[in-house]
Amino acid sequence: MIRVEKARRIILNSIKPLQCEYARTKDGLDRIVASDVKAKVMLPPFDNSAMDGYALKAVDTKLVSGARPRIFKVVEDLPAGYSPKRRVNGGEATRIMTGAPLPAGADSVVMVEYTKKQGSSRGRVKDSVEVYARVKRGENVRRRGEDVKRGQEVLSKGSVLRPQEIGMLAALGMKSVKVARKPRVGILATGDELVGLAAKLTKGKIRNSNSFIISAQTAKCGGLAIDLGIARDTRDKVRKKIASGLKKRLDMLLVIGGISVGDYDLVKDVLLELGMRMKFWKVAQRPGKPLAFGVIKGIPVFGLPGNPVSSTISFEEYVRPSLLKMQGAKDLFRPGLWALMMEDFHKKEGLRYFVRAKISQKDGRFYCIPTGPQGSGIIKSLILADGIIVAPEEIKTIKKGQRVYVQLLRHGYDGGAI
Ligand code: AMP
Ligand code: MG
Numbered sequence: 001m002i003r004v005e006k007a008r009r010i011i012l013n014s015i016k017p018l019q020c021e022y023a024r025t026k027d028g029l030d031r032i033v034a035s036d037v038k039a040k041v042m043l044p045p046f047d048n049s050a051m052d053g054y055a056l057k058a059v060d061t062k063l064v065s066g067a068r069p070r071i072f073k074v075v076e077d078l079p080a081g082y083s084p085k086r087r088v089n090g091g092e093a094t095r096i097m098t099g100a101p102l103p104a105g106a107d108s109v110v111m112v113e114y115t116k117k118q119g120s121s122r123g124r125v126k127d128s129v130e131v132y133a134r135v136k137r138g139e140n141v142r143r144r145g146e147d148v149k150r151g152q153e154v155l156s157k158g159s160v161l162r163p164q165e166i167g168m169l170a171a172l173g174m175k176s177v178k179v180a181r182k183p184r185v186g187i188l189a190t191g192d193e194l195v196g197l198a199a200k201l202t203k204g205k206i207r208n209s210n211s212f213i214i215s216a217q218t219a220k221c222g223g224l225a226i227d228l229g230i231a232r233d234t235r236d237k238v239r240k241k242i243a244s245g246l247k248k249r250l251d252m253l254l255v256i257g258g259i260s261v262g263d264y265d266l267v268k269d270v271l272l273e274l275g276m277r278m279k280f281w282k283v284a285q286r287p288g289k290p291l292a293f294g295v296i297k298g299i300p301v302f303g304l305p306g307n308p309v310s311s312t313i314s315f316e317e318y319v320r321p322s323l324l325k326m327q328g329a330k331d332l333f334r335p336g337l338w339a340l341m342m343e344d345f346h347k348k349e350g351l352r353y354f355v356r357a358k359i360s361q362k363d364g365r366f367y368c369i370p371t372g373p374q375g376s377g378i379i380k381s382l383i384l385a386d387g388i389i390v391a392p393e394e395i396k397t398i399k400k401g402q403r404v405y406v407q408l409l410r411h412g413y414d415g416g417a418i
């Protein structure tokens with residue numbers, strides 16, 4: 001039995017980066033950028049107005065105040081999307097909308113809120129505006145290149161494409177982006193007791209839920225889940241399913257269940273028969289002690305323990321970082337925080353515990369509490385979890401009020417906004 005860190009080190013050392021490909025910008029969400037992206041254009045591409053108002057020369061407003069308005073001649077009406085035709089000279093202004101290019105001669109924009117239109121309806125000067133506030137040079141103007149300069153790095157290799165990165169690529173006019181190829185992940189469930197969703201549930205059978213969780217987890221970290229079905233608990237059936245799975249150009253194979261010490265736990269033997277170089281079996285942790293890892297024909301293979309919580313947590317702690325590393329991601333691990341335990345927690349010494357927990361916040365402090373029963377078959381413990389408390393091997397009790405590290409599974413946990 002090896003320690004968590006060692007297991008992680010062995011696994012990550014066996015993971016090789018995948019080739020890259022181009023993804024369309026609109027399909028790029030959650031993909032990992034494969035090389036630094038530099039802007040080929042300026043953002044914004046031209047000086048433009050940050051407000052609806054009047055573009056003019058700041059110097060012309062020098063003596064202007066609420067009590068001392070000044071009338072400007074309006075020389076042009078400029079909505080966003082059009083190019084100015086008129087120059088703004090002293091004493092003149094262009095009516096300008098947010099995003100419209102700043103006309104030549106103007107250097108600032110006075111907000112519409114500080115102006116009063118002089119309409120012909122009142123029989124006064126036609127097409128002029130009364131300005132009630134002073135503006136500084138450059139006020140309410142968005143400068144060409146103030147967001148991004150040509151040649152500037154906007155995305156770095158190994159970063160994840162979030163919605164905002166997709167938006168940046170679009171703003172730069174980039175139709176595609178170089179990303180890591182999606183890892184192809186074969187997922188095989190094992191067990192005579194398992195049936196799919198279409199089958200009738202007869203006595204002794206349960207639904208194959210793990211394949212669903214693991215497929216979804218795979219998709220969440222950029223992988224392409226390839227369902228290899230359910231293998232019955234015979235050597236022959238397991239061997240056949242694994243062998244046919246290995247023909248599917250897999251980048252990783254996940255076999256669920258059958259990896260423990262029960263009479264029908266054949267997966268390890270079959271994998272060895274098929275030529276797997278076993279790197280380890282059993283990790284000093286709960287849940288997920290019987291985790292196995294090895295390599296067949298260069299393909300990393302995980303034997304995930306069958307209990308739903310064990311397989312989910314094993315994926316979270318080992319498979320997810322591996323898939324991210326394959327894709328060249330910079331950040332392999334989830335963010336975490338330190339929180340105060342809300343109740344005593346007892347554990348076995350020598351094992352690292354991954355405790356599903358709810359997180360809350362009060363008076364500027366984070367608190368956490370286990371999500372009730374922590375049995376490895378309690379799927380609900382995962383549903384309720386905002387995070388995973390990492391309880392160290394050496395300790396037997398976490399006391400109420402003690403500080404613990406919690407990996408975050410979701411943001412916006414109970415307790416409201418930060
Ligand atoms: P095993 O590791 O095969 O001994 O399985 C341990 C426990 O997890 C047993 O109760 C199994 O019924 C259950 N289990 C194994 N595989 C799955 C699966 N794919 N979906 C749901 N439960 C499973
Ligand atoms: Mg089984």
